[in-house]
Amino acid sequence: MAAVYVGLNYYFPYHLPQEGAHFGFWGDFLPQSNWISQTLAPVLVFAEAIMINTLYNRNEFMDRNTFTPALLYVTLMSVFHSFYFLDGFAVAQFCIVMAIDQLFQLYQNEDGRKRVFNVGFWLGVACTFHPVLVLLLLVAFWMVWVIRPFVMRESVLLVLGFIIPLVYGGFYTAWAGIRIQNEQITATAIELNIEDVLVVGGLTFLFIVLSMGTLSRKFQQSSIRLKKLFRILLILINVTLLLTIFEYFFYTKKEALAMVFVPFAFILPYAFGYKKLRDVSTIAYYVLLFFTVGRFIFPLQFLAFS
Numbered sequence: 001m002a003a004v005y006v007g008l009n010y011y012f013p014y015h016l017p018q019e020g021a022h023f024g025f026w027g028d029f030l031p032q033s034n035w036i037s038q039t040l041a042p043v044l045v046f047a048e049a050i051m052i053n054t055l056y057n058r059n060e061f062m063d064r065n066t067f068t069p070a071l072l073y074v075t076l077m078s079v080f081h082s083f084y085f086l087d088g089f090a091v092a093q094f095c096i097v098m099a100i101d102q103l104f105q106l107y108q109n110e111d112g113r114k115r116v117f118n119v120g121f122w123l124g125v126a127c128t129f130h131p132v133l134v135l136l137l138l139v140a141f142w143m144v145w146v147i148r149p150f151v152m153r154e155s156v157l158l159v160l161g162f163i164i165p166l167v168y169g170g171f172y173t174a175w176a177g178i179r180i181q182n183e184q185i186t187a188t189a190i191e192l193n194i195e196d197v198l199v200v201g202g203l204t205f206l207f208i209v210l211s212m213g214t215l216s217r218k219f220q221q222s223s224i225r226l227k228k229l230f231r232i233l234l235i236l237i238n239v240t241l242l243l244t245i246f247e248y249f250f251y252t253k254k255e256a257l258a259m260v261f262v263p264f265a266f267i268l269p270y271a272f273g274y275k276k277l278r279d280v281s282t283i284a285y286y287v288l289l290f291f292t293v294g295r296f297i298f299p300l301q302f303l304a305f306s
Contacts, residue, residue: 001071002046005078005292006038012296015084023088025128025169027178032085041086048097049073052265055104059229061218061266068269072285073261076204078292079196080258089255092130097262098122099140100236104229106147116144116154120161127162128169131180132247137162139239143232147225196295197254203288204264210281211270218270236263 009015017032030037053070056062077083082090099122106112123140127133140158148154173180219230240260247256271281 001074002042002049002078002083005074006042006084008293008296009084014296015081017085018081021085021087023091023129024131025166025173025178025180026088027173027176030086032087037086038084041082041084041090044086044090044094045074045077045083048094048262049077049265051097051101052262055101056266056269059104059226061226061229062269063274066269068272069265072207072268073265075285075288075292076200076261076264077258079200081255082258088129089258092126092133093259093262095122095126095129096133096259099126100262103143103147103232106144108147108149108225112144112148112151113154113157116148117157117161119144120158120163121165124162124165128165132243135243136239139235143235146228146231146235197257199291200288203284203291204261204268206284207268207271207281208264210278210284211267214270214273215267233263233266237267 017037019031020028021030021032021037022028023030032038049070052073053067056069057065082093099119102115102118102122106115119140120137123133123136127136137159140162141155144154144158172178219227222230237260240256240263244254244256244260247253271284272278273281
């Protein structure tokens with residue numbers, strides 16, 4: 001499906017490359033007009049979808065294996081610029097998913113030093129590409145302590161893992177003579193259209209409402225560990241929403257909204273029910289699919305909503 005969206009954007013340009021793709025500490029080394037940028041961006045999103053789906057099934061968020069998380073994630077991400085063109089934000093989002101992968105492999109009664117260090121490391125790498133994410137260090141402690149008891153050695157390793165990429169990134173910035181401007185600490189794109197926000201936001205809200213009943217039953221019947229994973233997802237939802245608000249009001253950029261769909265990808269599949277697909281959810285997904293595909297082919301009709 002990712003290839004379909006890329007092909008549609010190629011033949012019916014909707015998202016266009018922007019000058020000066022920002023990569024945080026690493027400068028503006030790869031123009032978005034380059035084919036490498038346009039290839040790596042959807043590959044990263046596809047990899048994120050696979051990892052999210054694997055985590056979903058491995059941790060038994062649903063009683064059966066399903067591909068719904070990956071399908072929803074790719075469909076929702078298709079409205080964002082970072083799906084089609086690589087920049088620091090796209091790389092940072094991939095690093096966030098990698099950090100979640102390590103976080104979900106932590107267990108209460110097992111040695112967590114390696115995983116905790118990796119969580120800090122991936123978050124640190126994310127910050128070098130998208131510096132505004134530096135605030136995630138405090139949240140990282142919170143999420144680790146949801147699963148693990150407080151262990152001083154693990155906390156030190158979390159900080160070390162977080163700092164090491166920043167140190168290397170800082171040295172590279174100084175060596176290359178890169179000056180990070182204010183607008184370079186956030187996403188490159190500012191192009192998210194109002195009709196995309198209204199339609200995708202409205203349908204996402206509908207999926208959330210439809211998932212509440214099933215999610216509540218699942219939470220009551222789930223293990224203590226799964227309840228902890230739900231708490232981590234709730235923390236991520238709130239943090240990413242706050243990040244979106246921050247970037248919008250201080251930098252007038254909306255691309256950070258894409259990060260919200262990482263934790264949402266674990267929640268929204270509950271809208272489709274357990275054993276039998278709900279008709280309302282199925283229809284809502286087809287509306288979402290029609291919109292995300294149709295905006296390429298019939299852009300004038302969709303722009304009428306703005």
